[in-house]
Amino acid sequence: MIKRIFSFLLILLVFLGMWKGWQTAQTVAHVRSYQPLVEEALRKENSTLDSDLVLAVIYTETKGQGQDVMQASESLTGQVDSLATPQESIEHGVKTLNSYYLHGQELGVDEWTSVQAYNFGKAYIDYVAKNGQKTSLELAQTYSRDVVAPSLGNMSGETYAYWTPISIFHGHELYRNGGNYFYANQVRLNLDLIRFFERFG
Template sequence: MNIVTSKVALTVAQQAAKHWKKLVIIALAFFLIMILGVFMLIDGGDSGGAGTASIDEVVLAWKPVVTEYANKYGIPEYTQVILAIIMVETRGTALDIMQSSESLGLPPNTLTDPIESIDAGVKHLASVVEDAKQKGLDYWTPIQSYNYGTGFNNYINNNGKMYTFDLSSEFSKNQANGVRVNYSNPIADFNDNYRYKYGNMYYVMLIQQYVSPISTGGGDIGNVNASSLGPEVYQSLMSEVSKYNGWPYIWGGSNPKVGFDCSGLTQYSFNLLGYDLPRTAAEQHSHTIPVADPQPGDLIFFKGTNSSRPDNAITHVGIYVDSQRMFNASNSGIGYSNWNQGYWKQHFAGFGRVVK
């Protein structure tokens, strides 16, 4: 048993009187996870869920406590994100399990009770989420702000109100006065494995490894039989684009060797199926047949999402899935997004049907 594990066990024992109900729940969770693992081995299944990468069992055991505090602070929809934060911060192997000490103005690892760390961490996340909602920001900005602090919310509020990796990088660069450090993490392979010496500009991408964009909008591909493309073609389309779920957005990208932007993803995937779709979102909008009653596989268009273009210009495209979801390559990454609320609803421009 290593030193950290020993300290965790000792601290949990010391806190038993204070948190005995929560600790009983955690013990039961460990037991259920072990039983589930046996059944999964027998059944031959895998440990991953739809749209969510595997979270370590030691972290999953804290889910009852995480759920309690997510409910307490009014952000139950962020439960999976909180578990992902634990994975990214400590993988559940440190006493300050969410690295929450700094959010309280304390030196790192000052907190020595994992439950107090979860309490403080979830409270901090809830505060940046609430601030982001008041400012009309997107889903991912407050998650990056968990790492940077609320100042990042303000920065996004003044720069388009939507998270992008470029803005995250620029913010970190400004705070670090341009000082770079090596960052040997596969998540940064596309960016020469460096980061700026302030926070972690890849934080959203790190979280998305464990909570993919699917989790913010559902995990299936809608009513296959209702697709305007036909069920077989639509299934082939979604099978192709799903290969890139969780990949980062790459401006100008139009193939798997480089990555994808929004219209690059739709052009590439439709062209594989024999559809002659042009390159840009605006060109694809002109190429498709406008429809008022969209079906799965139609395209959905948005305007005014690029500050360098006129407000009424078509600047974004996704694949319509159902009345709430689309699959698209956005600055938050490739995956499912809710198109009928928040930022996307504000910029909605219409639907288009792809024909040969």
């Protein structure tokens, strides 16, 4: 009896794994469909950013759903989802990310600092430049707690539960109004995911 239950659970896990893999492959394919728009936007900015990195940002932000696929409208208009098309979102998102990357190069920080700044804002690049010139989860967490959250009203360090494959091993909490200090790590993971399915999908 126990052996049958174990076999059933094993088969169920395999089935769920296959279903999740298929679902992820479909999502990656959908995000990959924005590659022509991404490459066009990169050309407009004369940017050397990797198009796959931009796709990983799209995957992290929205998984390619909705019109504002790069969640770029708030930095442009101050309002969420105010951009009308994915093309507008990608053009502004790429422009913002590229400007952060160029600023990061000027200050000698690593590329992932600029990626994290896409979530925190440009000032994070200056912060990292003064604190070792390389972002880390610990540095991003400190910035989220001490700079971003208080600037938006969270003076007490209030947190809320946040579950992802990365956060589960690092406290699974974010500071309310403090942005996402796991952001660069999540983009890095999604970049690997996108490249995996491109190679083996």
